[in-house]
Amino acid sequence: MLTVTSTSFADSGRIPNMYCAIGVDGASNISPQLSWTTPPEGTRSMLVTIVDHHPVARMWVHWVVVGIPPSVTDLAENASGALAGPARELKNATGRPGYGGPKPPVGSGDHDYVVTVYALDIEEPPLPKEPTASDIALAVDRHALAMGTITGVFGR
Helix, strand or coil: CCCEECCCCCCCEECCHHHCCECECCCCCCCCCEEECCCCCCCCEEEEEEEECCCCCCCEEEEEEEEECCCCCEECCCCCCCCCCCCEECECCCCCECCCCCCCCCCCCCEEEEEEEEEECCCCCCCCCCCCHHHHHHHHCCCEEEEEEEEEEECC
16 A cells, blocks of 8 residues: 655645635635555555545546556646656546646535556556546556545535
């Protein structure tokens, strides 16, 4: 198991507005800082996802980063759009590459944004350019050596 932490928000804590998508008051749509513990031996790459688990969102994918070297154990705040290769960002559920911050429908209550970090035994899982949460789950199913999560909450 990997332990995932963030200086941007506490586990089960509120995600500050600056990490939200434009259209939310005070939003800058910058990706949060994320850290994780050293992956197990045999890890060939890391994969990071942020998915909205609220029923209204239907597993909306906000960020997918693949190809992160196993020597990397953190992503800096506002890393989206500036990642060093071989890491690369796939398209989120809006159809744009990179991070897309929270912007839940007004009145839908609090949404759980689950950050998952996977340690994989392959360099990059076979994923489409705009993967769904199901695509990700299937692609990592037999390749995850370890994983960990942290959840941020946001509603408006």
